[in-house]
Structures are given as C-alpha cells and as structure tokens.
Amino acid sequence: MSSFIDELNDAQKAPVLHKDGPLMVIAGAGSGKTRVLTYRIAYLMAQGVDSFNILALTFTNKAAREMKERIAHIVGASEAKNLWMGTFHSVFAKLLRIDGDKLGYPANFTIYDTQDSQRLIASIIKEMGLDKDIYKYKQIQNRISSFKNSLITVKAYRNDPDLVEQDAMAKKPRTGDIYENYVDRCFKAGAMDFDDLLLRTNELLTRYPDVLMKYQNRFRYILVDEYQDTNHSQYLIVKALADRFQNICVVGDDAQSIYSFRGANISNILNFQKDYDNVGMYRLEQNYRSTRNIVNAANSIIGKNQNQIEKVVWTDNDDGPSIKIHRSTTDAEEGRFVANSIWEHRMQQQMTNGQFCVLYRTNSQSRAIEDALRKRDIPYRIYGGLSFYQRKEIKDVLSYLRLVINPKDEEALKRVINFPARGIGGTTLDKLVVAANHYNRSIFEVMENIDRIDLKINSGTKRKLQDFVTMIKSFQVMNETTDAFALSEHVAKKTGILLEFKKDGTPEGIGKMENIEELLNGIKDFVEGQQEIDEATGNISEFLE
Numbered sequence: 001m002s003s004f005i006d007e008l009n010d011a012q013k014a015p016v017l018h019k020d021g022p023l024m025v026i027a028g029a030g031s032g033k034t035r036v037l038t039y040r041i042a043y044l045m046a047q048g049v050d051s052f053n054i055l056a057l058t059f060t061n062k063a064a065r066e067m068k069e070r071i072a073h074i075v076g077a078s079e080a081k082n083l084w085m086g087t088f089h090s091v092f093a094k095l096l097r098i099d100g101d102k103l104g105y106p107a108n109f110t111i112y113d114t115q116d117s118q119r120l121i122a123s124i125i126k127e128m129g130l131d132k133d134i135y136k137y138k139q140i141q142n143r144i145s146s147f148k149n150s151l152i153t154v155k156a157y158r159n160d161p162d163l164v165e166q167d168a169m170a171k172k173p174r175t176g177d178i179y180e181n182y183v184d185r186c187f188k189a190g191a192m193d194f195d196d197l198l199l200r201t202n203e204l205l206t207r208y209p210d211v212l213m214k215y216q217n218r219f220r221y222i223l224v225d226e227y228q229d230t231n232h233s234q235y236l237i238v239k240a241l242a243d244r245f246q247n248i249c250v251v252g253d254d255a256q257s258i259y260s261f262r263g264a265n266i267s268n269i270l271n272f273q274k275d276y277d278n279v280g281m282y283r284l285e286q287n288y289r290s291t292r293n294i295v296n297a298a299n300s301i302i303g304k305n306q307n308q309i310e311k312v313v314w315t316d317n318d319d320g321p322s323i324k325i326h327r328s329t330t331d332a333e334e335g336r337f338v339a340n341s342i343w344e345h346r347m348q349q350q351m352t353n354g355q356f357c358v359l360y361r362t363n364s365q366s367r368a369i370e371d372a373l374r375k376r377d378i379p380y381r382i383y384g385g386l387s388f389y390q391r392k393e394i395k396d397v398l399s400y401l402r403l404v405i406n407p408k409d410e411e412a413l414k415r416v417i418n419f420p421a422r423g424i425g426g427t428t429l430d431k432l433v434v435a436a437n438h439y440n441r442s443i444f445e446v447m448e449n450i451d452r453i454d455l456k457i458n459s460g461t462k463r464k465l466q467d468f469v470t471m472i473k474s475f476q477v478m479n480e481t482t483d484a485f486a487l488s489e490h491v492a493k494k495t496g497i498l499l500e501f502k503k504d505g506t507p508e509g510i511g512k513m514e515n516i517e518e519l520l521n522g523i524k525d526f527v528e529g530q531q532e533i534d535e536a537t538g539n540i541s542e543f544l545e
Helices: 010-016 033-046 059-076 088-103 114-127 137-149 154-158 160-167 176-188 195-206 209-218 234-244 292-302 331-349 361-374 393-407 408-415 426-439 443-448 459-481 485-496 495-503 507-535 538-542
Strands: 023-027 055-056 086-088 109-113 190-193 221-224 247-251 282-285
Touching: 010 033, 010 282, 023 033, 023 154, 033 055, 033 059, 033 247, 055 059, 055 088, 059 086, 059 190, 086 221, 088 195, 088 234, 088 485, 109 114, 109 195, 109 408, 114 137, 114 176, 114 190, 114 408, 114 426, 137 176, 137 195, 154 160, 154 176, 160 176, 160 443, 160 495, 176 190, 195 209, 195 234, 209 234, 221 234, 393 408, 393 459, 393 485, 393 507, 393 538, 408 443, 426 443, 426 459, 426 485, 443 459, 459 485, 485 495, 485 507, 485 538, 495 507, 507 538
Parallel strands: 023 247, 023 282, 055 086, 055 221, 109 190, 221 247
Antiparallel strands: none
16 A cells, blocks of 8 residues: 555645545645545555445546546456446436436436537427527526526426516526426436436435435445535535535635536535534645746736635746736737747747647637638647537437437437438428327337327328337347447448448548447447456447446
C-alpha cells in the first residue's frame, strides 16, 4: 500500500488517509484532485473495504473510466469489478434498471437523449395543434428539464400558481399540458430522459424506504467528484444515500462553479459543513499545471467573491509569459485580431498551426473567428462539435438496436421505420401515432395488430408494416443467443443501412459507411473487453447502457 501512497504530496495524503466520517476536499485547479479521489478509493479497499460497498460519482464517463482503470491497476481488476463508479446518470440508470419496476418501468427502459426528447416534444406540439413559433420545442424541452431537476412533477407544476402564471405571461399557457403529455408518452414508450434518471431515483428512494435502506447498507462509502456542480436533485440523492453511515467524501472547488445555468447549486458545497457533523476539511492548494502569472491572476479575480471557502492557490512553476488582454468593439474586429495574432506569431517565431488553440464561450462566437481565419488562409479544425454518437448514421443503427431491446421505444421507431426507404410515409406514421394514442398502446403494438385496427391504409403499406415488425422480432430472437457485435453487424446488413451508403458512392456516403464500420469495431472491442473482465456476455443491452 505504501508504494502508491508515497506518490502523493503531504496535502494529498491527508484526505486519502482520512478515517471514517464525512470529509471535504477543496481542490484548486491542477492540484491533483482526481488522483486524491482515486487513491482514496484504493486506500479504502486496501484497508479491507469491499468494492461492493463503495459508490463513486463523477461528472464525465472519461473520468470514471480512467479512475477505475487506475484503481484496478493498484488493487487488481477482480477486486475492483464490483465498484459502482460512473456519472450520476449512468449509476442511477443502473439502479433504476434493478428497482425501477416499482415505479412501473421495465428493466430494459430506453434512455432518451436530448435530440430524442426534442423530437417527441415537437411531435406533441404538432399533435396538439399549437403554434410552433410560440411553443418552440427546444425552449419547452429546457423548461421541462428545469422542472425535473428541481423535482417539480406535473402535479406539482399544476399546484404552483407562480409557475403557471410565468408560462401564461410568456404566452405559453399550455406548457403544463405539453409536460403532462410528454411524461405520459415517455412512460408508455418505456423510456426515461436524462433528467428522469435523477427525478425517478429521488422518487424511488422517497416512496420506498426499503429500497433506500438497501442502498444505504450497500454504499457505506460514497465519493463525489466536482461537488460544486451538483444540482438540487443530485444533492438530495447523495444526502439520502449517505444518511446512515455518513462516510461521504466530496471533492470540488467553489471557485470553479460555472454551471449554474444547468441548475448547479453552489450552496451544496458551501453548506457541506452544515449538512454533516465533524467534517474533515482538507485543501489542495498547489497548482501543478499553470504558470505563476496565471495562478496569481486567477487568485486576484476569484478573491473578490463574497461567499467562498478560503484557500490560497500557489505554484512552483515559472512565472511564464505575461497575460495580455485585448478589447474589441465588434465580433469581426475580435476575429481579425485572433487571425492576425496567429499569423504574426507563425511568421516571426516559426510556429506551426498545431501550436495554436482558440477557445470561445459559445458556439455562435466561432463564425467571426472562422471568417477571419479563412481570409488569412489559416487552416483550422473545430473540436467539440457533433460527437460520434450524435451523427445521423450512428443514431440510425443504434435506434434499430434500441428497438430490439425495447420495441415500445417511440422515437427509435419513428426514426428508422422508413430508413432505408421502404415506402412507409409520413401520413402512415401519423395514422399509427393517432391509433397508438387512441388505444393507449405503443406504435409497435399497433403495428403488431394491424389486421385488427382500421387505419385506412392500403394492403401494400400494411404488408410493409408487417414486414418491419417481422424483421425486428427476428433481431430479438437472435439477441437471445448472440453477443452485441454479431447482432449489430447483422442488423447493419439486414436493414440495408450499409448497402444504402455503399450505393451512395459519394465521399459523404463512404464516410458514413466508414463511421458505421467504426461503430461495429467499437462494439466488438466492447464485447471482448466485457468477456475478459467477468462473466458478462457483452450483449447489446450492456453496450447501450
């Protein structure tokens, strides 16, 4: 054990070696907080704590993956495999798959991403005959998201005259109806959105004390990264789970709280010492990442905060170059300044394009900068744009796979029912949606019973719907006996998606085909990895999780 503890400085060792009871680590930027969190977990396990009894919550999958790999390296993969570690959403999705049936959800519920939610809301607005220029689906989705993160259910919304009046004043008096319709449609489709994963976990732990006690007894040690970014819903879940043993470790920095627009509540970290008794307080103040000029400037700015947890960040690094500030009056002027600065440094100091990085706060700011770079013939690449899993062709394949697991998934079905084209048009889909709402059934269930429901569609269209149902059911049969890679490869071929892009022949079509092949490679790697670490089969449910 001493070998990995010796890698820490004295300030980092103290929280890692903390005995039982609540502790808070205030960690300045670049101070090694992730290492402290990781080694704290490894230390607990080295002291005899079963990984089964540890819950670690992070804000990114990348952080969770890297931490778990490091812990497995220290204590051994077999020892670490029962550790529950991941983002709030992934961990509580896992919890809900175990106990969500008490709330009426199937274990194989689908998780709607933002695009899925927005498409469903747009459909509801259209079906309700509302003006889409007033009821803008993105704004409504944000409104519903804020309700859920504040634990405001449809019933709570209806009973809150202030909220109702706010929407009436905004000329959106039907917001509550959209919210109710949206919740009902998600439930009927066996789906939860990201916000539901927290809302329903809170509901489950509140309504079922036996479930709460089960997880309190299991998670005897709870660790939370980036605690300053937790919202009210996350705060309540953590507090409920930690209530019995009080062995909670939170790591964060109130000076780095920048997500209030997403619902993050800085009072969670500021009031931690009021929430728990005898809190061990530790500070990581040495910055290993930045120059002295940057650290001093940051200290000067953040020091003006009125409500903060005191700390003094310092560094042994060099002073570094001075920080320069340029004020522009227009976005075009700002873009020209950036492009000219890059040009001058490149010419005078023989720097390459890859040595420059331009950061901006909002996506809309990139236009003026891109225009200026193009005028200077400076090549550039945008990072952080559309992620791999948000690309159309990838979402198409994943939607087919989602249907295999949960054929009630309305958004997945609507996405692929006519892709590749199979002659099932928008009018037919509208009739299916109306029938599903009328009979309180999923669209897929309506299609299964198409001979007993009068949709006023011709026999050719009816046969195409039946063929689609047969195809999905054949995938379900295959899924019972094969792994995720074999199934996914079969689906990509059998549905005609790969052939569709192969026939395209354009560079764009070839690129999409290569993306699908890369997805299949990723699924193959996932299956091999799952089968190496434990008895898991590497099935498609595990991959989609």
